[in-house]
Amino acid sequence: LLEHLGKLGFRKPAMVAQTVQHWMLDDDYRALRVESTRQAFLDFVPLLIVGLADAEEPDSAVIAFDRFLQALQRGGRLISLLSQNRDLVALVALVLGAAPRLADMLARQPQLVDGLIDPRFFGAMPDRRELSLRLAATLEDANSYEEFLDRLRLFGQESLFLIGTRILSGTVTAPQASTAFADVAEGIAQTLHGLVLDQFVAQHGRIKDQETAIIAMGRLGSREMTASSDLDLILIYDFDHDAPDSDGPRSLHGAQYFARLTQRLISAFTTRTNYGVLYDVDMRLRPSGRSGPLASRIDSFSDYQQTEAWTWEHMALTRARVISASPAFRAKVEAAIRDVLIRPREHGIIANDVAEMRQAIAEEKGEDDIWDIKYAAGGTVDIEFIAQYLQLVHAAEMPAILSVNTQQVLENAARLGVLSIEHAEVLRRAARLFNDLTQILRLCVSEGFKPESAGADLMRVLARVSNEPDFSSLEARVREIQSDVREVFKQIVEGEG
Template sequence: LKSEAALLIALCDIGGVWPVMRVTAALTDLAVASVQSALRFLLLQEAARGRMSPPNPDCPEDGSGLIVLAMGKMGAGELNFSSDIDLIVFFDAGASTLAPDIEPQPFFVRVTQGLSRILQQRSGDGYVFRVDLRLRPDPASTPVAISIASALHYYEREGRTWERAAMIKARPCAGDLRAGEALIAELAPFVWRKHLDFAALADVHDMKRQMQTFRGQSEIAVEGHNVKIGRGGIREIEFFAQTQQLIAGGRHPELRVRPTLQALSLLASSNWITFEACDQLTAAYEFLRRVEHRLQMMADEQTHALPDDGEAVERFACFFGYESRAAFASDLLGHLNVVQGHYAKLFEGDPAGTAKLPAVDYMSGSDDPRLIEHLASLGFKKPLMVAQTVQQWLDGDYRVFRSESTRSAFVEFVPALIAGLANAEDPDNAVVVFDRFLQALQRGGRLFVLLSQNRDLVALVALILGAAPRLGDMLARQPQIMDGLIDPRFFGAMPDRRELSERLAVTLKDARSYEEFLDRLRLFGRESLFLIGTRILSGTVSAQQASIAFADVAEGIVHTVHGLVTEQFVGQYGRIKDQQTAILAMGRLGSREMTAASDLDLILLYEFDPDTPDSDGAKSLHGAHYFARFTQRLISAFTTRTNYGVLYEVDMRLRPSG
């Protein structure tokens, strides 16, 4: 059956009946159906032996607690003709469908081994699919089926960047699909970091470089070139998309998609990449996938490399529809070079920009005349002072450098940092204020990585630190508020109240506790005030526009806090019949003339049925006392100091008899 389906799909591919991504989707559908059928067969056998009692005998996988995740190309719907299928099998140790005397782990391990055997065991008709179960946590020391609790513990404590990238494409494909979707949701905080994660760039690039070195694919070629893992190949396009999804997907849930081409399209529409890059990479991906398919049709094996000799490439080119090797090579090399260019720009930086950084040893200290001469050539009027300050940084005496990894990241960043500070309006003062900033900074590893990947921001940071000490203090206490400056939306129009509300909802969506909710509210507020202040400094908004923006942020936060406190309070004390509350904005918020330092002048209005003045909760409160307690809770939500400070100071003395 699999061979017949593969033949029909291949004919649709060769004949141009289907576009290449329809071909990959059909191959994936075939794999999913195979896994589901094999698993159902095995579970029905186990049920017949009395080892489990499925609620629905026709669908024994429903409610079984067994989860099969499709990973990689299968998860994304992008399988090729000779793909392995990458699976991870998890199980719920408390699955209620198992017989009382059945131990979950041995049971699910046996089922998983049976699944693998059915799919890849050879018979006279060949095999169905090769199965790879090695993407599971710590495959060298764990069984082929892992309990959900053990997996969550592993990912929380030991999960690595490549595992986060792999989980982008993870999709429940068989077993208890509802439980699988719940697991994917539970893994979201591991995969998608709350803040922009530029550290993922180095991790993913290192992995790609190791793959190329191992396979000997460091140069672009035609003969013998591997179109999957070689330079400019399919894997570079996938890494290009996945890495930027890892960087921004925490702040932008719309980027959390599995298919590569869909990810590229969304990255372009969100301004993380250009539409030109999206179009070029899409065309290259489709072309290279078609090349891969033809190679596998010819060899009937899992190969991604073109033939090593010119005559064989000539024959392949004809099979692919080209008149000659030269015509095929021209298109192939064009796509490979375009892909390699985009990949190198993202992962390896701007070669021209790197070349501009002279080979100066900043570790040599202020006694090195070459360093002094270099600093003077950059425009510093006090190069000796700058050299001495840099030496203090490199000595690592500041609190922020207590972590060796942070210090190492900073040492690598110093040349670009000095070059950026030299572009400030007053370079010498920029060094002084940055030094003061470093002394106040508590944690900086992530900030240094972020700035090293976005070097144009260094001069802007120097401007902020020198011209707006309040903003600099905010940045020193919460460096993650810098994320907003990298977000492409920062360069667009000021967000209105609707857009701010949408962003706030995304920020709060997966908060797991009241305390985390308050922390995220504060971080959102801090970042919003920081970004508005930065726009004022850069001259992109007027004072009046900024006042309105400050008021929009405050209004959105007040609305959110009111809803949160109401939900929490009603859960504890219940409701009073016909109760209603409203918050009246007074002062600067009421007139929409706020500044970054404004307090909130508020009045709480309420009403209820006077004939039924007691709340109906487990802890009942009487009318006036109920709303007095509610108001105290509301004020506390704004003013309680957490790790991220306070939201706003609140003044309610403008009420009657206040």
């Protein structure tokens, strides 16, 4: 056996043999306690070993599969599918070896593997219309509010798993994944908005001429989401000033009505059911932050943004995007946001505010770890702040610079002549690399990434998505690009050079 394992490519055949022996003899694996499943697995072991030997790091794949098997709740169908598809074994081995987060999801919900054998898996990513149809089909026969929430969570987790697996397998690009994650979150948010509103109206009725809009901020707003992104949301509302009470059996007055509605919406996202949490929701970007009301009336929102908001709030507003509202109210909210962004501003004041905010973040988060891609000196935050600064100081004369997407802002700024071609190329190249790396790291690492303790599979994936021959080449490239970005930040925002 040891000789056979060695020929297959395992570097530690004794360890592999011992692990296989545990699979075949021990009763520690919950999923194998059903006799039919156990027998199917034993018949499958020879093919499994051959499949795991095809992994980039065969010994690590065996260890990862053993860890997965210990966590597996039930496995009859999964084992059957794996035994019939050697390519699927290799794909699952990659997931298990590089992305423990996805492996844990698969262990809890083995049915997720069905998506990997769907003929559509390696095709084009579903657009928003197709996602909407799939979501509707998932929810159509839900019999209760609780079942509705469970099915939404299953849909979200399945989508995350499938998008994540495609990132690992190299069959989607990082920008495609960012858009796909955002489309899933947006579809779920729109669905929940309607569901929660209907439930709320059944209890409390409606206020005359009421309107509500969900504004996505941050990564959802810019459609640059990752597997671990939370949702930065603001809820905006309006109603007839002269008739502020709802007409339901449990009537509520004006602001109280919409505060309660917002609480209900947040709860629908964040309540932990049997299938976990849908998304973490962050409402801190609302006017006045934690001290302000959960929801804002449209005129109050506009007044605050025009007269009281700090520069950092206007920076955040550059990525604001209405994701759920009636067409008329959507247009009204979008116009209010645009009016704020195209207001004339003093360049020097904005530059000073942006530089001070960047320094404050560096003092709080640190900026010396190059693998903290977001906060490192010359990292993602530097690029985002440059894009936001350029919009705030130039949008009054050049509204065409505006976009919620960072890379599109850089394109617009270069085209309009407010960003040099040289600087634009540095920033675009960096933004692409950082997005590629961030998608992988957020998918595969729950804490900060440390190369010295990272698995070989993950380091190979990082090098591959960056088109580098090995990890050391990637590390050198990251250092160089971050240095270039920091120099551009100094020249544009801090006025050096």
